[in-house]
Every structure is written in structure tokens, then in C-alpha cells.
Amino acid sequence: MATSDSNATVTIEVENLTVSYGPKPALLDLTLSIEQGLLVGVIGPNGAGKSTLVKAILGFVKRDVGSVRILGVPAEKAKGLVAYVPQRGAVDWDFPVRVKEVAMMGRYGNIPWYREPGEEDQRIVAQALEMVRMSDFRDRQIGQLSGGQQQRVFMARALAQGAEILLLDEPFAGVDAATERAILDVLERVKAAGRTLVVVHHDLATAAEYFDRLVLIKQRLYAYGPPKTVLREDLLSEVYEGKLRVFSDLANGEG
């Protein structure tokens, strides 16, 4: 992968990454540099190692070979810089907590136990909620929000945390078209604020339209770059094995 083609800051730098859970590696010799302020989609078939890549960026997996650096810091030591936005299923929506308190949880790592959240924390939380357009809902209990709004609250929490990189695991799974638009709009705003977003995505049909860059993986990195250069028929058919007609439509129709 070419890393010298631009002078933009590299936020995520993955080098020769190999991760294995058995005789078959989950990720093999993966090298990837993602510049700041991009909306990046990670695509690939089931079991291609997409979530292993996300975990590696979070610094959660044991690496066999290689390194992952976040703004020059090894991923294991960069905990605050990367935030993971959970899938909807993982949370108890009846939990007695309101939107602004969820966002405030992002600050907990910076507030010592003997101190209350200060004005600065309140300001950061308000700013984060504003960025995801959830300010009007700040006093709502989280169960009273729609699916897309719930996602946005968790993005606000990640922003309040001060994260430079947001990792989202299929935020568009099971939401309607209007919600998808709303989420995308928020992703764009967050990106415009200089954050880097890495989104695991399943739908190839919308991949070209939504993302600045695509990462195509199946154990190895097959391509990284603008959608046009990634959604090529030969690459897709190699990675997804067959179903050529669909891919030729994709490759020709989009971008």
C-alpha cells in the first residue's frame, strides 16, 4: 500500500498484521494506512476478518505478527483515541439512563472518582450531542428513541470521549431508508469535524455511494482506495467467489 501519496495525517497505520485463531489466519499480512478525516467502509464476505480488524484497531486482539498504530501510538496504548459504537442488540434499553448521561459516560475515563463532571465536561457533552443532532432529545430515556437515534447517542458518547477514530459495526443493519439517511448525515458531520470513521458494511450496492474509501478484505487486504478502484469485477469475484453478474452490475453501474 502506498503511504507516501499524500501529506494528510495518517490516523490508523496497520503494518504486516497477522492474527490467527487456529491453523487458518483470520488476518494475514495486512498493511493499511488510513488518513485522517475519511469515512471508510470495510467490506468483505462473512468470516473475512472484518470484526477481527476492528478489534485489532481497538487493540483487543493478540497479534501474531505486525503492528497497529493509532496516530503513531501502538493500539494497545491508545485506548481513548479509538471508540467503538456498539450494535443495537448489546444494550438494555430499559436501563434508567437519559441521553445526556449516556453521552457523559464518554467523559468518565477523564473524571477522577472524587470529582463531579465539571463545566468543561458539560460543554463537551453538549457539543457532542449537537454534532449528532440529538440536543433536543437530551432528557429522553434511551428506550424512548428510534433505532437510528440510539446509534447517534452512542456516537455522541464516542465523540465526548475525545475519540479521533470511531468504529461502527454495521450501523445500517435493519434500519429503514430515512433512518439510514439520518445516520449517514451524522457520519458526514462527524467526518467534517476531522474525525476518522471506520464502518463495517455489508451492502455492496450502497458502499460506493456512502464511503470515501473502501477496504476490501478476506484474510488479506485485496484493495484499499476510492470505491471506483475497489469495486472492480475481478477483485469482487475473487473475494466473493462467483455471482459475477451482480458484480459486473455494481462495477459498471456505480461510481
Place this chain on the structure above:
Amino acid sequence: MDSLAMLFWAPLTETFFQKALVGGCTVALVCGVVGCLVVLRRMAFLGDALSHAMIAGVAGGYLFMKLLFGVEAHAPSMLLGSLIAAVLTVTLISFVSRVSRIKEDTAIGIMYTGIFAGGVVLVSIFRNYIHIDLMHFIMGDVLGVADADLWASAIVAALVLSAIVMFFRHFQLTSFDPVMAVSIGMPVVLIDYALTTCVSLVVVAAVSMVGVILVVGLLITPAATAYLLSDRLENMMLLAALFGVTSVIGGLYLCIWLDSSGGGAIMLFCTLQFLVVLVVAPRYGLLARWLRIRRMLPQQLVEDILGTVLRHGERPVSAAEIEGHVQDSKGIQRAVRSLVSQGLLRVSKAGVLLTEVGRAEALRILRAHRLWETYLLHVGTPEAEIHPRAHALEHMHDSSAVAYLDDLLGHPVKDPHGQEIPEDVDCRTARDLVALSLLRKGRRALVQQVTGAAAAAGLKPGERITMAERRDQGKTWVTVREDGQEISLDHEAADGVLVTCE
């Protein structure tokens, strides 16, 4: 008669013991069967709740008959009262958890303690009217079983067992997949209530024997014991019934011999029975699990042994020699035996040898190891770390991963230590198409497909070729045609030629 036989026979001649045995076994049997559904539906806490709630029902039924008709301790109305209390409890629980955000386990906790408390208050207010011994309910009295209790438990057992036998499929499906049950038109709510009623009936019948506190144990412990032994609901129910009965028999003898509380002894025996099965159960038991883990061979050890034998060439290798080359020498004997039975090793007088299959496997691992070493050097790993890290990485010998490394590194012939990297396994069989880039010096092959630069160089399908030594530090492949003409190919061109080896 000798004393041992007396120990078992003497209690059987006593009427109270006979009644306890008959009543206890009847109740335990049906408890076991119903308990299976309770365990599988994760309703254990609900069983506990029902047994407590029925205190209120008993007091209510007693008072009702006493105050209105002046009848003392009217058994049928007390039974009915406890049933009403049980159903009321269940209804309130499902109501609260459905209409509010309160989760079901909390709702159970609230409702049964509330209704239990109501019963306690009722009994204590009317303590001059009611001659119920609360302790009798809380602790039970299996040795003081009255004839009426026997009849009650017999009727309950008959009712509940016939319901479960008749509607077995209904209970099975609604417990396993309630959504599907609804979709095929099963009255799931009705079945749920029927099951709750069955549980209530059984609990009511069992409380007089083992008491409120222990009844839930009689309901779930035999079922859980059976669960460890069976893979079919029918078998589980039969076994649970059996374990219920053995608990009562064992517990009653224990209680006579130790002169202890009857209910306590039964549940103690029941729990011990569970613990024994937990250890010795053939598939889901702890012992079986431990044996399974012990039998599993560490992959690292297996690979180390194969590698050691391979490095000794054609010579038989003794166990002592293997021990010297393996990091962890524990379990070598067992691993070797297992490798022999898998057909990877064969035994001769002087030691073990690789079979043909074993040799291919060992070469595959060695190839992975040496390619990983080359790769580690390639990505700039310090020299001293290369060998130990490659040793850990060689377990990743998945063929596509190894093929990728090989291609990435330009199909190297030697590793960083100058040792030869074994050839790809497909070169050793004539069946598979392989890229020319994988062939080593001296290998003869038949060209099958030619694309790219190699075609431009004149190579054609159907030709016989022999590989010569590579040039330019291995970056140029040299192949000799039958007429002696040499063709030089770069990496990409060599990848574009597919051949079968001879």
C-alpha cells in the same frame, strides 16, 4: 436374619415408614417429570415462588371453611385455596412483567414474597381460629403423612402425569420454540397456564412432605440430574422420575438411621445424587470432560515430533531422541501412539519412522516454518527473534496462507539460515496443476496452460520441460525445453505457466 438386612427391613414393617415411602415416591416421581419442563424453561425460581405463595392459599382456604361453615382444616378447600394462590401469583407476575419495564425475575420476587407475607399475616391475625402449624408447611413432615395426603398426592400424580403424557408434544414444542408453536396454531398461553397449574398441583402435594423451602429442590434437582444424562426429553423425564424415587427411598433410610428431619434427609440425598452424576456422567460429566481434555494432544507437540523425525532422515528415531528435541516432553508416548494410529508414524525395532502420509505432513509443517522465517526477516524482525516466532507461527500452515507467503516472498528456495524450504506438496503429485514458479531445479513437467509473458517467449501447452537453476538471486526462472533451448521467465511470467509434474 443378619443385622445388615435388618437395617433395611425393620423400617419397612412400620406403618408410618410405609406411608412415607408410598407418598414420597408418588410425589417425587411426578415432581421429577414436571421438573424437566421447569428446568428446560428456566422456571426454577417460579417453582420456588409458587411454593411460598401457596401458604396464603392454604390459610385462605382454611379460614373460608372455618368462618363460613365451621369446618376445621378442610383439606380439599385448602388444596383449592393454594391452587388459586398459585395461579394468582403467576397471573400477577406475567401481568407486571408484561405491562411494565420490570423484568420477570424481579416481578417473581415481588409477587411471591408479597403473597407469602399476606399468608403469614393472615395466619398470625387469626392464630386463635387457625390451627395450622406454619412450621409444618415450612419444614414439611414426611414421616407424619396422613391418609388424606396420600390420596391427594395419588390424585395429583394421576392428573398431572396423564396431562403430560397426552399433551407431550405440546409441552415439548412450546418449551423448545414457542414462536413456531404459535404459528402452527398451538394455544401456547393455555399450555403455559396448564403447565403452571401442573407445577402448582405438584408443589401443593409435595409441600406437606418436604416443606416450602425444600420443595423446589425436589422439583428441579432430579430433573437437573437427568439432564446431565439424556439427550431426549422422554428419557430425561423417565430418569428424573427415577431419581426422584431413589431420593425419597435413600433419604427416608438416611432419616431413620440418623434420626434426622425427613425432608432434609431426602433433599440431602437428592443433592448428593446430583453431585455424583455431575462427576461421573458419561458425556456431560466433569470426569468425562477432564478425560476429553487430557486425551487431546497439543498440536505443538504433534508437530514437533513430526519435525524431529523428519530431520533424522530415513533413520528410525527413538523416544529418547525425540525427547531431546521437544520443548515439553510430557505426553510424548501418548502422542506417538496416537500418530501411529493415525498412520503418520510407523514403529520399527529401533524407533519410529515417518509413513508416506506422515512425511508429507511433516514437510508441510517444515515448509510453513521456513516460509514464516523468511517472511519475518522480510518484514524486519530482529534476527534473534526469528526462530522462536516462526516456531509459534508454523501452526498456521493453512495451504492458502502458506501459498500467499510463498508468492509474496518470490517463491524462495532457502530460508534465512540457508536451509532448504521443502517444495510445495502439489509438485510431488502428478494430479494437480501447479504454477511453474513453484518448481525446483531438476523437476520435469508437462506444460498445460500458458498466459502472459511466457506465451510471448514461445512456451506452448503440451511441451515437456525441465527446470534448471534459478538466476539473479532466484528472481529469474530458467526452464529447458526438450530440444535443449532455455527460456528465462520472471516471477510473474512463471506464475502464468501451469504445469503437471512428472
